[in-house]
Amino acid sequence: MTQGDGRGNADGPQSALTGALRESGLSERHSAILEAAAALFAERGYAATSVRDIGERVGLLGGSLYHYIKSKEALFVRIHHIALQVAEDRIRAAISPLSDPWARLEAACITMLEIQLDPNSLTMPLMNDFASTPAEIREQLVEKRDTFEQVFRDLIADLPLNPSLDRGVYRLLLLTLLNNVSGWYRPGRMTPTEIGRQVVQIFRHDLV
Amino acid sequence: MTQGDGRGNADGPQSALTGALRESGLSERHSAILEAAAALFAERGYAATSVRDIGERVGLLGGSLYHYIKSKEALFVRIHHIALQVAEDRIRAAISPLSDPWARLEAACITMLEIQLDPNSLTMPLMNDFASTPAEIREQLVEKRDTFEQVFRDLIADLPLNPSLDRGVYRLLLLTLLNNVSGWYRPGRMTPTEIGRQVVQIFRHDLV
């Protein structure tokens, strides 16, 4: 298990994002642009990524991208939306066959980490780039993120949690953790599954 | 060292960073520049902050800053070093009178959160801006950060921790949390102390 996918996709080493783009009826080039932009935004941040950088990644000139995108900002919002949707779908699929509240939470955490630590296409880290994005756009991003986080809200609501813990803070802390593991994670040392298990073990505080 | 506790200062709403700069023999302008740059880097990130932005904040033209700084990158490294040193000093001072391992960890977490959530001068969030900083500089930053994190390494080594938890991951997760609370924190709803207590409560897993 070199890359340890196991997601059910039998069509190669594609990332979840790639798969979602294929189904959206977009051309190869179009999805390549979205994918390259997602990776670059994740690596260097929005402000530090130029349109020409994205173009170079897909073998196009910077200006040529404007046949596919309306603006750099719109491109960012688009990627953000797709990435969150893909993540939500995968997490919902991962927890649906499980019934034990803690097992469901662990499955959600592991899936979330798999998405964020996927070396093929780091889609999610841009979730934290809110600081450097303009205010008007931030609203759209926050709205979509809130929808996404509802999954965890429900998951945590079902936990038999020690009443001394505030479920609101609990959720914020857990998501902060999951969203920022990519800051120190290096492939090979530890799998997303192992990290996810440790996270849930730490966050597990039953009644009494 | 940059010894200078911020909490006992009775000379106004200054941040810990400001206090440290005053003692460093720097002129008012010079420290104002460092402070403004720190705030802007924290707010919008390194790439999204221009030298002219910093100048405007202190009432100077962009070019005039170069009487005080060598380059934008050097300015960033400088701030990063000072901020980490200030944080380390304050945390060491906060834990020194305590002996109980969990109490020491809680004091360290609360102090860390106080520093990062200080609305007067958000100094630390730039600790996570590694992604958008050039590779050569990143080495200096990482080295200084490792030194800083040694405090937590020692703190965690003293914990009577459940052996099923890996202390390395434990430390990474805890620091990830502390470093990124600024992403969702809004003043007024909850104090750094309350958040710190919740964090330690979650991370508290004694032997047996």
Place this chain on the structure above:
DNA sequence: CGAACTGTAACAATCGTTTGATACAAGCAT
């Protein structure tokens, strides 16, 4: 006076974006 400071003005580079031309394939009329 001289040193420390600040503004003026410009530099080359890069930014996001637009424009006009070009290549190429597909469709339709003749």
Place this chain on the structure above:
DNA sequence: ATGCTTGTATCAAACGATTGTTACAGTTCG
């Protein structure tokens, strides 16, 4: 088949704005 049109995809080049940075002249002040 040929020619004409239409649309898609790309490049080359440039736009004005902004970037980090510098040289230099001017001001302020001990």
